[in-house]
Amino acid sequence: MPDDTRARELAQALSLHGFAYVAARPSTGGWRVSAVDEGPYPVDVTGHRMIDAVGRAAADIARRYGGYPEGGSRCDVSLVRILHGPAAPIVLTNPGARPPAPTIVVVEPPPAAPLSLIPDHAEDTPIDVSGLDGIPWAELSHAHGSAEDIPDLLRALSDPFGDWDQTLDELLGDDLLHQGTCYSATPPALPFLARMITSGALPAKQRLDLCVWLLVAADRWADGLLADADRAAAEGRPPRPATWSLDVHFAVDELVPALLTRWETEPPAVRFALACLAALFPHHGRRIGDQITSMAYELDGTRPGAYLRLADALVRTRDGQALDAAADIVAWDESHDPDWLNAPDLTVAVRTGHVLAEGALRVLSDTD
Template identity: 45%
Template structure:
């Protein structure tokens, strides 16, 4: 963005034919997008809508772009199209848009979003105070019973995973580097799950249960479990618009269901740690309980009480969303998910065609929970 004086917003959608692209382009232009272009792409059509802004290059500017993107995304769904990405562009170079088979311009037009971008409530750095770790060992007795060499991670056979887990469990000085290698590079590279991802989850859970790890590192493990479990929701939401538009059912990415099940199997024991975990970790635990409401019984009242204590903050909204999901209240879930979705810098939607309210809300909740401020003393 170096050299830009201000931002515009660009939103891309795919539709199945030129006729549909023309209809969507007219709808986007009528809604106030200053430039709408359409061109063929791999036997389909790509439609790009530009919200000329201009917007300042700050949080409010990105929020404005996302708000316009949600409007465009709703229109694309009405024309059986699917979102293909959004982002800022240079507001000073909009005259350089090349000619396309479809090209509509409305100089000075602005999207009629009907409201200013939503300013999120303040974010509260939740407490990290909790009892000191009291455990001495991590249960890895059956680590070698897993046929790791027959499983795979991002770089091939997963024979190195047990060694990484053992090093990890010893809480070495290079703990952050091992965590990145194990979780970010191998087991969940760029959010992708592999056959070795699910079996590793029970050992991450045992590391938390062992009570041998300092609170800041334990908080990272809770976040990793939430990230892992929510890959199923994320992959369904990410593919649903396209699937429905092309007459198919949304299908999750490979191994995401197995990873989700592996985390869910450990969750009843993990939730018993509620009294020993700080509020920052309890937010993540509440999000996990919301993904698996059948396991949430022991912490249901605690999640509700915590939501009440933190009303008026971003964390309070997320806890209220977890409470609604645990109660399986689809109306409250949709309403609260819509609030949280408006904080995203992408045009996130509170509803998704072809999937349940709980799936979309779970994706929103997990993503937002992982973006909350980490306490300074973590």
């Protein structure tokens, strides 16, 4: 909350809503109000979704009083005062009270459908990494400092018979996209990943690995906007993307046309990843719109099919269909935050594209 007056107003509103313990204290840039729901809830999917729904109700109340939601935790109620430290300036207690219990309808997810990596065609041909030494890597940075080690990692990755998994984890998981964060060295490194894919020299599993990382990279922009949307609305400004994420998004944008030329030669798992990339960049993705539609029909009634239906709607810029498809997915996949679909001041493409990108990663973990 922006100040103590509105923090007190919100605390009172949350207490009246039924939270048993509400506390407010000064925090960086304003006041933080915490509301505690003592439970209990069923220890199953329904219980988790009920907790999420109660949290969303509290967030809606905060928005009405000029605040925004930020975080939350689940713990034993006895730990609350320990976690909150010294007594807060504002404390309201309502022993035994409970917020209204939401009605939850658990929707069974469609069956999984592992996506094949067969046929797998790889050519014995060198991968072009020319221009790698022309980039001032020492002036750029990644998660652990100077990016001067990136050329060696990229060269190591261009060897299909090297220590692929370890190199990939170090290059992208540890350095360039560590915990989903982008850095100044991330954009110039991505074109070399695309060259490795389009060279045809890597086996299908390795091509899929790189497509997945490009999907992760492209989605950092939407992820940052969604994370900032509520705060931005409360402060009366547009949402801001995370640092370097827009540059990374633009970098992937430039790579997508060449990647999509691979559609006819790729196995289903890689095609699925390409369809998701195409959906995030529909100005390029329309060229394979019919192929995405066909693949969605082939996998209709499965989890991959649900995400392909969303990809199809995004590629064809059909906002209503995209929202419907994303809402269906959120109803059965509890790992998605329903608030993504209601985030203020963001386009349908940003909101639903993030659902697609996040879900695609889980679908592709079932590849065989």
